[in-house]
């Protein structure tokens with residue numbers, strides 16, 4: 001993708017033109033984001049006509065800042081459609097047909113169509129290439145059977161990015177294909193799966209004789225792994241950016257908690273906690289700087305394995321930040337106000353900073369599991385970035401059907 | 407903007423790297439660290455003549471290149487990578503910054519040009535009793551006609567035993583000033599210290615009524631000299647980041663080639679994951695060091711520059727030390743030998759972590775600044 005040059009001033013001018021036509025404080029989300037897409041200000045690194053202007057991805061920051069400056073309402077991509085925007089859109093852009101690009105990407109951005117990622121299965125998590133769900137060709141369709149698990153947002157999704165086995169007789173990486181699954185199709189059964197907090201962000205998805213038209217395959221038959229990797233690298237880059245603002249995100253909450261609670265602590269614990277919080281502040285800033293540095297150096301196109309640096313660092317850091325949060329809260333951390341009622345998460349949970357910290361203490365345990373575990377990130381950094389040799393593999397050259405599973 | 411590296415930056419890096427690979431390989435480092443002098447005068451001159459590195463941040467009107475902290479940090483990062491033995495930190499970083507920020511016009515005209523030309527080793531003597539805070543300097547400068555007489559001891563003076571010019575921080579009345587003493591002055595006892603890190607020489611200087619001239623721009627220089635220390639710390643952090651990356655590279659290379667149990671040790675996760683963690687530390691160190699360098703180059707808010715320096719010194723020190731320790735572990739028995747390069751970095755890491763304030767001290771100051 002050739003990159004277009006545009007000055008920050010010109011870009012801000014375009015945002016002003018957009019805001020004249022539609023203002024987020026006056027129109028609804030779909031209308032505003034639809035106009036933002038039409039103006040090429042949705043994802044500026046996307047091509048013209050597809051929500052972008054072909055600019056360097058870091059220019060999106062200028063657009064977002066300008067909108068924030070001029071409006072009270074700001075729609076965060078992460079709240080609107082995290083999986084669709086973070087992974088669905090780049091994958092459709094890279095592997096989709098012209099028709100798909102035209103019809104799907106805009107609705108991802110506006111949030112009209114929520115997307116989910118149907119990769120993990122009960123017997124295939126880290127080793128997602130070992131998955132067992134089967135897609136069998138039948139006329140112009142594929143018929144899919146199997147079970148997916150941990151599928152975030154499946155219960156509200158219109159589209160799923162599905163990886164399924166189309167050829168069990170070849171080694172595992174070679175026998176998968178990638179489909180766009182209409183979540184409303186007959187045979188798709190979504191059931192809530194409750195997590196450590198009692199909420200169900202994710203689901204089990206059962207697929208029983210689900211028919212998918214052949215033209216909804218992304219990439220060629222057998223190319224599923226390649227397309228999946230593109231998806232995963234986009235996911236990891238999205239999960240490793242830290243907070244956009246100085247002292248924002250988790251560390252900001254922790255520092256506020258400290259202001260309110262520091263007087264409760266003895267001098268000894270004050271000294272220790274103060275140094276600990278400062279260390280966490282430093283790492284939070286460095287996470288932010290490292291992603292700035294990566295963006296400054298980035299060419300356009302899909303991210304590479306280096307994205308795992310931020311993913312690994314952020315996961316490990318955020319767990320520590322929220323652990324420290326409970327230490328700062330002290331004795332009152334014995335209480336868990338939100339309770340453990342089994343339910344779907346509400347769009348806007350009514351948290352105070354205190355209950356939010358307690359909730360995140362639990363929720364952040366997933367940071368080093370979701371989107372690839374920290375161990376898998378270290379494997380990727382070791383092998384794909386540093387070039388260290390892989391482990392001896394017992395499953396590489398044998399047919400998938402002959403690989404032991406459990 | 408932070409991290410807006412240019413092609414010229416990359417060229418500078420490549421040129422310095424080639425020069426150091428050529429002139430300062432491990433054998434050269436080992437040769438020099440065993441000497442008292444600690445550097446090669448011939449190489450020092452070449453470095454000035456061919457590359458003009460000593461004058462990186464000397465303003466052009468005083469015979470230098472007039473570059474800023476970012477370019478200086480690129481040079482320091484490469485020197486850290488090569489474990490370069492030379493009085494660069496003392497002369498081209500600390501002394502130049504002290505003169506530029508606190509020096510009188512006359513002192514700048516007289517002292518900066520020889521530094522840029524590679525004809526001088528100049529150092530700054532400020533620490534007494536291991537306190538790295540400029541404000542706590544207590545040495546007295548007694549007026550003696552036009553000149554001054556200094557009495558007291560300065561410790562951990564970088565290259566203090568060989569410097570031809572020593573810039574001493576001392577108090578005239580209540581004012582903190584900058585005083586110039588000749589390296590070979592009477593009533594000055596210079597003692598090379600037996601350092602943990604022999605690739606960087608430190609001396610103790612005992613002044614007993616030593617003749618000195620005042621070379622600052624007049625008035626109390628606490629703020630100006632604190633700024634010079636902050637910029638020295640920022641450059642040092644880049645040197646640490648360079649060392650960290652080098653140790654990661656050494657470990658990775660070894661892990662690819664050392665075979666045990668019929669496979670490269672890098673295929674064992676216990677080793678591979680250590681390398682991956684070191685990679686994160688190397689990347690974060692580079693971000694910390696260059697964020698600080700860009701702030702020093704562009705910010706007009708000194709508090710912001712100081713905060714960036716605290717972040718850099720705290721993080722880069724600990725990451726560098728940890729990486730060198732892990733490098734020894736990854737190399738096994740080989741990593742413990744005198745023959746292997748790991749211990750040189752290990753010692754450099756610990757001592758550069760201690761000098762100019764240790765990580766805990768920098769976090770204490772940052773915490774105070776942030777109101778934590």
Ligand SMILES: Cc1cc2nc3c(=O)[nH]c(=O)nc-3n(C[C@H](O)[C@H](O)[C@H](O)COP(=O)(O)OP(=O)(O)OC[C@H]3O[C@@H](n4cnc5c(N)ncnc54)[C@H](O)[C@@H]3O)c2cc1C
Nearest residue numbers: 117118119120125126150151152366369370371372373375
């Ligand atoms: C909150 C949350 C949301 C999620 N959302 C989605 C989603 O929307 N879509 C989706 O497809 N998936 C989703 N996942 C699934 C997630 O990708 C998997 O849980 C993850 O990849 C790990 O797989 P697993 O749970 O099967 O654990 P396993 O792979 O069984 O791992 C168990 C342990 O073994 C370790 N391990 C495994 N292999 C290796 C190895 N080679 N080397 C070293 N250690 C290893 C792991 O690191 C881990 O510690 C989600 C998970 C969570 C927690």
